[in-house]
Amino acid sequence: MAAFTAADVKTLREKTGAGMMDAKKALEAADGDIEAAVDALRAKGLATAQKKSSRTAAEGLVGVAVAGTRGVAVEVNSETDFVAKNDKFQDFVRKTTEAALSVESDDVEALKAAAYPEGGTVADKLTDNVATIGENQQVRRMKTVSVENGVVVPYVHNAAAPNLGKIGVLVALESEADKATLEGLGKQLAMHIAAAFPQALDAEGLDPEVIERERKVAAEKAAESGKPAEVQEKMVEGAVKKFAKENALLSQVFVMDNKTPVADVVAKAGKDAGTPIVLKDYVRFQLGEGIEKEESDFAAEVAAAVAG
Numbered sequence: 001m002a003a004f005t006a007a008d009v010k011t012l013r014e015k016t017g018a019g020m021m022d023a024k025k026a027l028e029a030a031d032g033d034i035e036a037a038v039d040a041l042r043a044k045g046l047a048t049a050q051k052k053s054s055r056t057a058a059e060g061l062v063g064v065a066v067a068g069t070r071g072v073a074v075e076v077n078s079e080t081d082f083v084a085k086n087d088k089f090q091d092f093v094r095k096t097t098e099a100a101l102s103v104e105s106d107d108v109e110a111l112k113a114a115a116y117p118e119g120g121t122v123a124d125k126l127t128d129n130v131a132t133i134g135e136n137q138q139v140r141r142m143k144t145v146s147v148e149n150g151v152v153v154p155y156v157h158n159a160a161a162p163n164l165g166k167i168g169v170l171v172a173l174e175s176e177a178d179k180a181t182l183e184g185l186g187k188q189l190a191m192h193i194a195a196a197f198p199q200a201l202d203a204e205g206l207d208p209e210v211i212e213r214e215r216k217v218a219a220e221k222a223a224e225s226g227k228p229a230e231v232q233e234k235m236v237e238g239a240v241k242k243f244a245k246e247n248a249l250l251s252q253v254f255v256m257d258n259k260t261p262v263a264d265v266v267a268k269a270g271k272d273a274g275t276p277i278v279l280k281d282y283v284r285f286q287l288g289e290g291i292e293k294e295e296s297d298f299a300a301e302v303a304a305a306v307a308g
Contacts, residue, residue, distance in 0.1 A: 004032035016041050039213065045222035058288025059084050060137070062168035063097030064154040071152035072100040073142045073172040073285045074111070083135045090161050092129055092137075096122050096164070108139055145172040145281040151179055153186025157194040166290050169193050170283040177273035185269045185277065188256060193284050198249035206244055214243045239249060249282060 004027045011024040012034055018041050029037035060077035062082050076089075076095040083089050099114045099122055112123040122139065129137055145152055150173045156165035169190040173182045200206045218239035222232035245251045250263040262279070270277035 004028075004034075004070045008032065008034060012037055012041075013105040022184075030179045039217050041215050043224070045188040045221065047173070058075065058140075060062075060140075060287055061093045061164045062156070062166060062285045062287055063093045063095045064100055064156060064163050064170060065094075066152050066154050066170070067101045069148070069150065069152060070094060070101060070104075070144065070146040071154055071172070071283075072097060073168045073170055074100050074142045075168075075285050075287065077138045077140050077288070079135050079137075083133055083137070085160070086133060088133060089129065089137070090164055092125060093164055094161075096125075096139060100113045100144070103142070103144075104262075106142050106144055108142060111142055112139060133303070140232060141285070143170075143283045143285065145170050145283055147172050147174045147280055149172040149176060150277075150280075151182040151186060152182055153190055154191030155187060155194065157191075166287040167194050168283070168285045171279070172281040173277055174280045175270065175273070175277040177277055179185045181269070181273050182277065185266070189266075189279065189282075192255045192262065193249065193282055195255050196252050198252055198282070198284070199247040201248065201279070202250050203248045208249060211240060211244070215240050246289070251304065 005230070008027060009020065011022050012018065012027060013020065015034070015038055016023070018026070019023045022041060023037070026037035027039045030040060043258050058077045059079060059081045060075065063074045063076070063243060064073055074093070076093045076096060078084050078089060085303040095117045096111070100111050103114050103178070112121065112126070114122050116122050118125070126137060126139060153171045153173070154163060154199045155166040155169040156163055156173070157169070159165040171190045171193065173186050173189075175182055199210065215236060218236045219232070221239070222235040225232065225235070250261070250266075252262050254262050254265045256265075266277055266279050
């Protein structure tokens with residue numbers, strides 16, 4: 001019997017929207033491999049795409065901070081949502097994010113070694129937090145963006161406290177346009193990014209492994225059509241281009257009007273401002289993104305990270 005549980009069937013259904021029996025059969029055929037089952041369901045047309053689920057196993061907070069033309073996002077994990085609501089923990093995330101502004105790289109170890117505003121290092125304060133709050137915590141990741149001339153706009157979706165929440169976004173706009181114009185545009189773009197899950201700034205920045213996976217799924221689907229090889233090839237290329245267009249920020253359709261590509265929104269804003277505006281970079285951190293484990297496994301991961 002294939003090694004999977006009822007919870008795996010539930011997870012697969014949530015990822016794909018497939019029916020219970022289809023999900024179960026796909027897991028049986030994939031010997032319990034959820035990602036392989038997702039691809040199989042998509043190839044058969046039983047799932048149009050892997051859903052971008054906001055359900056994650058980790059708890060904690062994402063913090064964002066900006067100083068001048070530099071911004072940073074930091075994710076700090078806890079074992080429970082109860083701790084994420086603790087004032088002491090929130091203060092730690094806020095001050096750790098501020099400390100990250102002085103770190104030259106996106107190296108978490110360098111952040112842990114950085115000076116904490118109240119004295120000592122971030123790592124020292126983290127150890128103290130674990131002892132006083134009574135729950136393991138982990139500084140998981142950080143990402144910095146900056147511009148030479150322009151603004152970095154922060155945004156937190158459904159903020160738990162100022163600049164703290166479960167989805168943190170930074171938008172870096174390079175331009176000589178006035179700050180108010182750039183901040184207004186940046187806020188709209190940040191809200192789009194929070195909602196639209198872009199995987200890269202442009203098509204060239206998409207992960208080659210992700211593109212190859214999409215190509216394989218499209219090839220299987222095309223093969224099942226029974227059409228001539230040259231037609232199948234065009235079907236595959238069309239599917240890959242569609243995926244890239246929908247997952248690269250600049251080519252995504254702007255959520256505010258549901259028709260204009262983001263690149264055109266930025267270009268028009270520059271034209272209206274009388275000077276070019278370039279969307280140079282962005283960050284989108286969603287709490288627990290990429291972990292997707294049961295809470296017990298995550299707790300063990302956090303404990304190992306703190307102990308190590």
